[in-house]
Amino acid sequence: MAVTQGADLERLRSLHGIKWQRDEGDVLAAWVADMDFLPPPPAIEAVRGIAERGDFGYSRAALSQLPEAFASWQERHHGWRPELDKLRMFADVLQAIDLSLWFHTEPGDGIVLFTPVYPPFIRAAEHGGRRLIDCPLDRASGWRLDPDRLEACIDDRTKVILTCNPHNPTGRVFDRSELEAIAEVAERHDLLVLSDEIWADLLHPGSTHIPMALIGPEIAARTITISAASKTFSLAGLRTAIAHMGHVGVADAFDAMPSHAFGGLSTPGCEATLACWTQGESWLTEVRQHLTEQRNRLAVRLAQELPEVGFVLPEATYLNWLDCNPLRLDSDPTAYFTEHGVALSPGSDFGPLGAGWVRLNAATSSEILDQIIDRMVAAVVAARA
Numbered sequence: 001m002a003v004t005q006g007a008d009l010e011r012l013r014s015l016h017g018i019k020w021q022r023d024e025g026d027v028l029a030a031w032v033a034d035m036d037f038l039p040p041p042p043a044i045e046a047v048r049g050i051a052e053r054g055d056f057g058y059s060r061a062a063l064s065q066l067p068e069a070f071a072s073w074q075e076r077h078h079g080w081r082p083e084l085d086k087l088r089m090f091a092d093v094l095q096a097i098d099l100s101l102w103f104h105t106e107p108g109d110g111i112v113l114f115t116p117v118y119p120p121f122i123r124a125a126e127h128g129g130r131r132l133i134d135c136p137l138d139r140a141s142g143w144r145l146d147p148d149r150l151e152a153c154i155d156d157r158t159k160v161i162l163t164c165n166p167h168n169p170t171g172r173v174f175d176r177s178e179l180e181a182i183a184e185v186a187e188r189h190d191l192l193v194l195s196d197e198i199w200a201d202l203l204h205p206g207s208t209h210i211p212m213a214l215i216g217p218e219i220a221a222r223t224i225t226i227s228a229a230s231k232t233f234s235l236a237g238l239r240t241a242i243a244h245m246g247h248v249g250v251a252d253a254f255d256a257m258p259s260h261a262f263g264g265l266s267t268p269g270c271e272a273t274l275a276c277w278t279q280g281e282s283w284l285t286e287v288r289q290h291l292t293e294q295r296n297r298l299a300v301r302l303a304q305e306l307p308e309v310g311f312v313l314p315e316a317t318y319l320n321w322l323d324c325n326p327l328r329l330d331s332d333p334t335a336y337f338t339e340h341g342v343a344l345s346p347g348s349d350f351g352p353l354g355a356g357w358v359r360l361n362a363a364t365s366s367e368i369l370d371q372i373i374d375r376m377v378a379a380v381v382a383a384r385a
């Protein structure tokens, strides 16, 4: 069975999820970070089993097995063995991030972001009178982190570095020297590091993900690593995430909350996540191969047919960060592309540096990706006419 099964327009248009529901008419959805493929068979079996048994009662079986399944997955794939007693479950990655920021910062405190960046990070960093400290990645070097820029942006009220690695939207995978630069600054200025590693398993060949907590014991003790199976295995609606609380102060703040303050996790989310972390490897291998083919296909076609568009090959994720400014369409080219039948994410949502950029989600079939590119090319031709 092809791993891209399910990425056909008839099925996609019948789905209830936001990706294919939001736009009316003949619009191809290449925006929000959901894949078009069916999730791995073990995840579908897990949820189908629950439905067929009518097994909707309280359950703790899968929940109690998830920390070990996550630790073992991390050890097999990234050489990091999280400590089981530091793992906490959440309904989603952003819940863990928002609450960590809430516990660790006061109004006026600064939170460093490597921009352009995933829009909810911007909202989280600006919430409740906190201060977003903008540390742009360096476009000229292919979105590398600039250690001097990082050092220069820290002030005496900076409290947190909030990062995602691999990085959304650029697809960069930070190398050891970049992670050591973050660690060095965090240790010198006594900062908390929130390391969202949700994209760590969707690597293109030649890239290696290094968990922040592996850089050394000192940084591990000031890092909260957050992850989930949702991006890797296309389970975003099932709301299950996990965090490794390396920072004792933040862990204590979480543990001091009443036990039901964050709500419980859903059984389907726990069971599907467990199925993926224990039986999802072969599916993932095939999906990664397909996603790399998609990235390369996009790169070749853009170079031939829309050579003005700026594009640095992503090292991970299925997201593609495209500079459409040279096309001179509009400050938000997504509205124009939507009129021409392609829904992309507006770059301006990712911070001021994203004006005129778009993010293209290529986690679909090669046929649909070709149609997306065909429509973008036709839109540009129409704009020039």
Ligand SMILES: Cc1ncc(COP(=O)(O)O)c(C=O)c1O
Residues within 6 Å of the ligand: 033, 091, 092, 093, 094, 118, 164, 168, 196, 198, 228, 230, 231, 236, 241
């Ligand atoms: C960097 C990053 N973190 C968190 C999320 C949200 O993940 P979830 O909804 O599974 O918590 C996303 C979704 O695209 C993301 O790109």
